[in-house]
Amino acid sequence: MGGFDVPEIDYTPYSDRQLAAVPLAVLALALAILLGWYLLTGAPVAMGIEFAGGTELTVDTASDRAEIPAAFDAEPESVQAVQAEDDRYIVQFASTDESALSEQAAANLEPAGDGEVVQSVTSTSAAFGAQAQRTALLGVGAAFVGMSVLAFALFRTFVPSVAIVVSAFSDIVIPLAVMNLVGIPLSLGTVAALLMLIGYSVDSDILLNNSVLRRGGDFTESVHRAMRTGVTMTVTSMAAMAVMAVAATAFGIDLLSSIGLILFVGLAADLLNTYLLNLSLLRWYVHEGVAR
Numbered sequence: 020m021g022g023f024d025v026p027e028i029d030y031t032p033y034s035d036r037q038l039a040a041v042p043l044a045v046l047a048l049a050l051a052i053l054l055g056w057y058l059l060t061g062a063p064v065a066m067g068i069e070f071a072g073g074t075e076l077t078v079d080t081a082s083d084r085a086e087i088p089a090a091f092d093a094e095p096e097s098v099q100a101v102q103a104e105d106d107r108y109i110v111q112f113a114s115t116d117e118s119a120l121s122e123q124a125a126a127n128l129e130p131a132g133d134g135e136v137v138q139s140v141t142s143t144s145a146a147f148g149a150q151a152q153r154t155a156l157l158g159v160g161a162a163f164v165g166m167s168v169l170a171f172a173l174f175r176t177f178v179p180s181v182a183i184v185v186s187a188f189s190d191i192v193i194p195l196a197v198m199n200l201v202g203i204p205l206s207l208g209t210v211a212a213l214l215m216l217i218g219y220s221v222d223s224d225i226l227l228n229n230s231v232l233r234r235g236g237d238f239t240e241s242v243h244r245a246m247r248t249g250v251t252m253t254v255t256s257m258a259a260m261a262v263m264a265v266a267a268t269a270f271g272i273d274l275l276s277s278i279g280l281i282l283f284v285g286l287a288a289d290l291l292n293t294y295l296l297n298l299s300l301l302r303w304y305v306h307e308g309v310a311r
Contacts, residue, residue, distance in 0.1 A: 025250045027243045030298070038299035042291045046189045049196035056199050064195050067206035068096070070152035072145035074117055076110045077101075077138040080128040084108065090127035091120060096204075100271040106131035107138070115142045155210045162214055163187065166221050179228045182300040186292035187220040193288040194281045203277045212278045216285040219256070223249045223293045231301050238305055242298060249293065257286045 030038065053063040068075060073096065080087070087098050093114045101107040112120060121137045128136045143151075170183040191213055195205075203209060230245035231238065264279030 025243075025247045027239075028246075028294075030239070030242070030302070035299040035303045038295045038302075042189060042296040045288070045291065046192060049189075049193045052196040052199055053192065064199055065202070065204040066148070066152065067204035067209075068111055068113070068143055068148070069207050070148045070155065070205060071113065072115055072143050072148040074112045074115055074120055074140065074142045076112075076120060076124060076140050077107065078110060078124050078128060078136050079107050079131040079134060079138055080124075080136055081106055081131045082129045087128065091123045093120070097273070099273050115144060117142045151207075155205075155207065159191075159210060159213060159217075162217050163191075166217055169221070170225070173225065174228060174232065176304075178300055178304040179232060182297040183221065183224040183228065185300075186224050186289070186297045187217055189292045189296070190216050190220040190285050190289045194285040197284045198277075198281065201280070203281065206274070206277075208274045208278055209281055212281040212285075215282060216289070219253070219282075219286060220289050220292070223253060223289055224297050227293055227297060228301065231305065238302065242294075246294065250290065253286050253290055257283055260286065 056065075057063045078087075082090070084098060084100060087108060087110060088095050091110075091112070093112050096111040096113055097109075099109045099111075101109060110124075114120065117140050121140055125136050130136050166187055167180075167184045170180040174180050174183075194213065194216065197203075198205070198209065226249045227242070227245040231241045234241060234244070236244075260279045260283040262279075264276050264283060267273070267275035267279060
């Protein structure tokens with residue numbers, strides 16, 4: 020089995036500003052998308068029913084998946100097939116009127132067998148969803164603050180620590196923007212993916228900073244030493260996330276597909292931020308602003 024060979028990249032033809040320009044431009048575009056989404060909808064990202072409130076029906080029906088939305092007065096937010104069960108679907112609505120939705124399903128959908136069409140129904144109120152949203156955001160914020168404190172505690176210097184924090188911030192913002200573009204709502208599952216990205220980002224950035232600032236040696240050699248480990252780990256993780264997303268899509272497991280896509284995009288952003296943005300700040304710091 021062949022190994023993954025990380026090439027040694029020659030950064031010398033490029034100034035620090037040139038290296039930082041690409042990731043900063045991508046970050047600016049992502050922030051513009053989130054701002055535009057906020058101005059249009061009142062929230063920077065689309066919220067799932069756990070955070071916005073809504074109703075989830077599990078139905079057993081012989082009707083075709085494409086026919087299910089027409090059975091309801093309200094347009095479903097999503098219709099997901101349950102692969103483990105033939106003719107079973109999970110239908111999500113922004114409405115919290117459980118009784119009306121259940122009656123419409125029973126009246127307008129053909130039963131899959133002798134049983135009832137509606138197998139289960141759960142509803143989340145808007146107030147409870149708002150509370151869950153605040154709790155989730157508090158969790159992400161606490162993780163980000165903890166990561167920032169760890170960075171400053173490890174390196175105790177401003178520029179290397181800020182490089183880690185900015186890279187981690189960008190690694191979260193870029194996937195959030197992509198979620199809006201591809202229609203993935205923010206849910207408990209996708210929040211977990213964002214928390215994982217904070218860990219991935221800190222790992223790769225600390226690896227680079229530690230190799231350059233603490234292990235010594237030529238700057239280019241130190242960077243390549245970190246890249247041999249960091250790029251290999253990140254690309255391997257990206258491949259695993261891509262496989263998970265494709266497999267989950269094939270089997271109709273939307274949550275796993277969304278998590279796989281978010282992590283893939285976030286890891287790709289981490290490569291960009293670590294080995295362009297973070298590296299440019301480190302090089303400026305090591306050479307005291309001389310290397311441009």
